[in-house]
Amino acid sequence: MKTYKTLLLVALTSGLFLNSCQVTSQSFPFKLPKEKPNQPLSRAMERNYDNYMAPRPEDNELYTQFKYTEIKGLDYSNHDGTISRRDPSKVIFENGKYYVWYTHRQTETPPKGAKLSTETIPSADWDLSEIWYATSTDGFTWEEQGVAIPRPPKPNLGHRSVSTADILKWEGKYYMYYQGFSEASGLRGDDCPVLMSYSDSPDGPWTATNEIVIPNGPKDTWDQYSIHDPYPLVYKGKIYLYYKSDFNEKPNLVRMQGLATAESPFGPFTKNPLNPVLTSGHETTLFPFKEGIAALTIRDGNEHNTIQFSKDGINFEIASLVELMPAAAGPYIPDAFTDTKDGRGITWGISHFTSYNGWATNHAILARFDCDLSLDVNDPAM
Ligand code: AAL
Numbered sequence: 309m310k311t312y313k314t315l316l317l318v319a320l321t322s323g324l325f326l327n328s329c330q331v332t333s334q335s336f337p338f339k340l341p342k343e344k345p346n347q348p349l350s351r352a353m354e355r356n357y358d359n360y361m362a363p364r365p366e367d368n369e370l371y372t373q374f375k376y377t378e379i380k381g382l383d384y385s386n387h388d389g390t391i392s393r394r395d396p397s398k399v400i401f402e403n404g405k406y407y408v409w410y411t412h413r414q415t416e417t418p419p420k421g422a423k424l425s426t427e428t429i430p431s432a433d434w435d436l437s438e439i440w441y442a443t444s445t446d447g448f449t450w451e452e453q454g455v456a457i458p459r460p461p462k463p464n465l466g467h468r469s470v471s472t473a474d475i476l477k478w479e480g481k482y483y484m485y486y487q488g489f490s491e492a493s494g495l496r497g498d499d500c501p502v503l504m505s506y507s508d509s510p511d512g513p514w515t516a517t518n519e520i521v522i523p524n525g526p527k528d529t530w531d532q533y534s535i536h537d538p539y540p541l542v543y544k545g546k547i548y549l550y551y552k553s554d555f556n557e558k559p560n561l562v563r564m565q566g567l568a569t570a571e572s573p574f575g576p577f578t579k580n581p582l583n584p585v586l587t588s589g590h591e592t593t594l595f596p597f598k599e600g601i602a603a604l605t606i607r608d609g610n611e612h613n614t615i616q617f618s619k620d621g622i623n624f625e626i627a628s629l630v631e632l633m634p635a636a637a638g639p640y641i642p643d644a645f646t647d648t649k650d651g652r653g654i655t656w657g658i659s660h661f662t663s664y665n666g667w668a669t670n671h672a673i674l675a676r677f678d679c680d681l682s683l684d685v686n687d688p689a690m
Contacts, residue, residue: 596651
């Protein structure tokens with residue numbers, strides 16, 4: 309009996325027990341394989357290989373963490389809300405320096421509610437604004453150069469506010485696309501079309517066409533009230549201009565992004581029949597990447613906090629999930645306008661931070677962000 313018990317104990321602690329812990333051919337390997345292993349996988353593991361560019365975020369070219377640095381040289385009047393700078397454009401490098409344009413407001417602080425706005429009291433942080441610009445030699449210290457595009461006199465389009473600009477360089481000339489408000493934002497919604505001004509030099513002077521360049525959609529379509537955040541790139545020999553619209557009305561507001569293309573900066577712009585092409589995000593931030601276009605998809609929608617990629621500029625897929633994304637980011641994109649077939653990515657730019665006062669934004673500041681979304685980490689031009 310004693311012998312039997314001893315045998316049993318030995319069997320349990322050695323062979324039998326070891327067998328139950330043994331690594332079988334089905335066990336997942338210790339080193340995370342780069343390619344999907346040919347073995348049964350859980351749904352999460354399947355997704356980890358099928359849905360992302362690499363099974364480990366750190367190996368994914370479109371994964372990054374974002375770092376922020378306060379920029380020097382811009383006065384905010386002690387942050388009392390009377391001076392605001394927001395929605396920066398892309399950063400471009402011309403004449404030996406970097407340029408950025410942005411919405412500049414210098415008024416009383418916006419009250420809570422658009423109905424309290426007057427001819428001099430803004431309804432929102434981007435109401436009663438102008439487009440200003442600053443230049444820098446290092447991207448950290450900026451010198452404000454003043455107004456680039458003022459509010460035109462009544463009854464011109466945009467007489468209430470011009471905001472949220474972005475730049476295009478096309479055949480050696482400069483084109484600025486921006487939101488033009490002819491009534492205070494927020495009275496119905498944040499309603500506006502896109503206007504355009506052009507110049508021979510990034511220092512201006514800018515000539516406004518005084519026409520709508522990207523019209524709102526027809527009644528009962530997703531972009532019938534607003535075209536926001538116009539964002540031009542050069543791709544496939546054309547101007548690819550991405551934009552956001554607010555639709556579905558409060559309190560069920562939806563924000564998605566669409567694409568309009570043109571062969572001339574003056575238009576006509578043709579809206580893509582598959583619009584919206586991005587179901588999520590807020591302000592537009594996209595850049596050429598390899599043969600396609602990548603998008604920072606920030607804040608709203610099911611797929612917020614992602615970086616997405618499309619091989620054709622139209623059909624985007626999630627490439628990575630990220631955090632602390634730069635709001636309204638305007639990256640420095642060396643190949644934004646070169647019609648590249650092999651986009652190199654981005655490493656830095658200017659974004660904004662906002663402070664809130666009820667529904668309206670009290671004021672916003674510009675900041676620098678840095679990231680690692682470049683295929684040329686050692687390229688001094690980046
Ligand atoms: C921003 C942008 C547009 C909106 C408002 C000012 O963040 O999406 O520019 O109109 O908010």
